[in-house]
Amino acid sequence: MPYRIYIEIYERILAFILKANKKNTKLIFINGMRRSGNHYLMKTLMDSTSATVFFYNNQKAFKKISLKNGIQTKFRWSKHILVIVGFEDLLREDFIRASAFVEDTCFSNAESLQLLIIRDVRNLMASRLNHAHLSVGLRAKPHIVERVRKIWYDHHRQWPDTTCHTIRYSYFSTDLKKIELKPYHMNFIIEPQKVMNRYGGGSSFETNDFDSRYLNFTHDPIYLQLIEGFQELDEKIHGKW
Numbered sequence: 001m002p003y004r005i006y007i008e009i010y011e012r013i014l015a016f017i018l019k020a021n022k023k024n025t026k027l028i029f030i031n032g033m034r035r036s037g038n039h040y041l042m043k044t045l046m047d048s049t050s051a052t053v054f055f056y057n058n059q060k061a062f063k064k065i066s067l068k069n070g071i072q073t074k075f076r077w078s079k080h081i082l083v084i085v086g087f088e089d090l091l092r093e094d095f096i097r098a099s100a101f102v103e104d105t106c107f108s109n110a111e112s113l114q115l116l117i118i119r120d121v122r123n124l125m126a127s128r129l130n131h132a133h134l135s136v137g138l139r140a141k142p143h144i145v146e147r148v149r150k151i152w153y154d155h156h157r158q159w160p161d162t163t164c165h166t167i168r169y170s171y172f173s174t175d176l177k178k179i180e181l182k183p184y185h186m187n188f189i190i191e192p193q194k195v196m197n198r199y200g201g202g203s204s205f206e207t208n209d210f211d212s213r214y215l216n217f218t219h220d221p222i223y224l225q226l227i228e229g230f231q232e233l234d235e236k237i238h239g240k241w
Helices: 004-019 038-048 091-106 121-130 130-140 142-156 169-176 210-217 221-227 230-237
Strands: 025-032 054-055 071-074 083-088 111-118 165-168
Touching: 004 071, 004 083, 025 038, 025 091, 038 054, 038 071, 038 083, 054 111, 054 169, 083 210, 091 111, 111 142, 121 130, 121 142, 121 210, 121 221, 121 230, 130 142, 130 221, 142 230, 165 169
Parallel strands: 025 083, 025 111, 054 083, 111 165
Antiparallel strands: 054 071
């Protein structure tokens, strides 16, 4: 109960700040599959901007933004505010519509940007299978396997796309530099030396060799189902297997 009261008070304070600085507030929406680097992208944007940042974590589609799933703030001596709204596991079209809903209900006429982060199929699926919570559903329910496959394909099938800017995890800085970020008070990109995993839960692996984690699952039947038929598209976007 005390924590709930604290969240409600803090939410009202932030709402007041945003309302008072409405004309100086800009938005960046982030979407990606869980374990694709969403929080690394958020941390990079937060470190790169000179504006005050409010990051609303793991928001529900077609609902007003809320602090219930976590808030990260970084206050600076600036009248400018950058609001980062994070979604996870939304299809591309749902992400676009969910972003528009937040704009219309909370930030009318604010300048905004939509970023979709994608990751190679082998390491993404391995990471989900290695995650204690996510692996349970994947191993027990075939429809979850199909849902995960559907999201990965949906995020990749229109690459490259400049409407919903696509950021490849393995080409992070390269893809970000293609986007005009100066309106969001970023003159250059600062990638974090230490990844904040307060809401991302951190890595499910003990190794930091991000490009070879799939090797732990090459004979796993669920893993093989998850990546089946995606090699050609994956190679086109992320590089040779």
